[in-house]
Amino acid sequence: MTDAIEYSGLSKTYGRGKDALTAVRPTTLSVPWGQVIGLLGPNGAGKTTIIKMTAGLITATAGGVRIGGHDIRRDRAEAVRLIGAVLEGSRNVYWPMSAWENLMYFGRLKGLRGAEIRPRAQWLLAELGLWERRHQLVGGFSRGMQQKVAVAAALITDPQILLLDEPTLGLDVEAARTFKDWIARLARDEGKTIVLTTHQLQVAQELSDRIAVIREGEIIADLPTAELLARHAENRFEVRLDAPLDGLRASIPDGATVSEDGIETRIVLPDADTRALYGFLDRLSDTGAPLTAVAKAQPSLEEIFIRLVHDELDEERTS
């Protein structure tokens, strides 16, 4: 059985000559059916270019993309039939039309008949809490609601593959959480294959089965999320104080890292040396510092991402 998405030597260079800009270096990668892959990278890393080449919206300079075994250029119709996309920075849906009109429009645009679209549109709008407002113009919706309509439009044909480029961009905390929960449901309950790009690494960590980190058009790490976290796991303790550090600096063990936000202080002891921890806690106790938490901690995906992108390029190159 073919994979959901296959990139073979896929690359993209914009422009020619001395103005040429390589956005994506030759990339070979496969995404199995039902997998959620997070494409992470700093701005300009090439994430959006990969997403758009996957959808056939940008022509690759070399190499190719196969969607469910269909070449995106030679067999475009069959390939895009499998795809739904929410693209970054785009409206994705028509603001002068209602949510209902948008779903009917995009359903027909993808070759469905009205009778086939209506039940699915009804279900999607109800699921996303938009049923009561289905006849209102999308232009009058909040950003979160507009994004929900965009997702519903992307799902109107029940595609097996979802391309989500910065889907939580500009959403408030609550809307982003609702959105994230819904994506998680799509992956878990409906087995959708999802390619997700986001700068919210917590979202990526929670949703993705696999993480690919891109820097300057090159994939520098490509591992299952759990394995990526495990590879960078450290035995360390984290101590939190409900106060600024001020007079406590002398008490901090060698090698510890300190971060302060003016209210809370976070001290990370680099290895799980319990003796050092007890000694530090004793010194804190003497000063009466307000201790709020002591926990064994692992680096977050955000820390790993920053390390990968800035520090450990050579070690973490994808085999």
Next chain:
Amino acid sequence: MTSRFLIPIGNEVRKGLRFAWSERLQILIELPMFGVFILLLGPLLGAGGNIVSGQVEWTLESETTSIMLVWFLPFVFFYMQVVKMFWRLLAEIQSGTIEQVYLSPLPSWLVVAAGRVVAALIETAFVAAGTFVIVAPFVDVHIVWNTAALIPALLIMLAAIGVSLIIAGATLVWKRIQLVNDFVLTMVMLFSASAIPLIVVPGWWATVGHFFPLTDGVGSLYRTLFTDQSVTDPWGQGGFVWLMTVSLGYLAAGIAAFGLGERIAKRRGTLGRY
């Protein structure tokens, strides 16, 4: 197979009409302008000598107005077709919805080009008809309908579609080409007027006019509706073969330009970038 093509075209027409409805106030403001323009132009067109001597008679003369309508209505159609195609496409590029449209499994020529062409066709036919309805109560429009006129009318439509596709292809690549768009429309308006016997133009003007998309179509409409000439008679404006060549040439150029613009935009990655 037929429904495979009709559903997306119907979809685009529905969307076009939906957008036209949201722009209804603008259309209602524009529509009387077209009528007023032609009513005011009637006493002036071809009356340069009278204007110079200050002896313009502000009367609405039936024959002049009728001939002007035969020139002006195709131009209104052409204008609206090109303008609507350009601005709607630009709006979709600006907002980014164009990329979602390109995610359709249907061929892009069908949804991005043909669908919009038909949508604009229906809207512009409505505006052209509205202009006629506004002018008719003020002056006795005397046009003897001849079925043969459908041939030049169809060829005018094909030429207009061709030009709108050329503009659309260029819009996909260069985006902000309003000035080029306006320049083309003005040139077509000026040169196509040489096809009606109301103004006298220099020989070079008439010759150049033959290469513009409306000139021979308007000339042939005039001859079919106001003279007894058959549609197959070789017309003074260049003849039937030339009319076919120009109209179908613009259509072919439009299809080619649109395809080329699309390929360039995809290669540059600027399909949805403004």
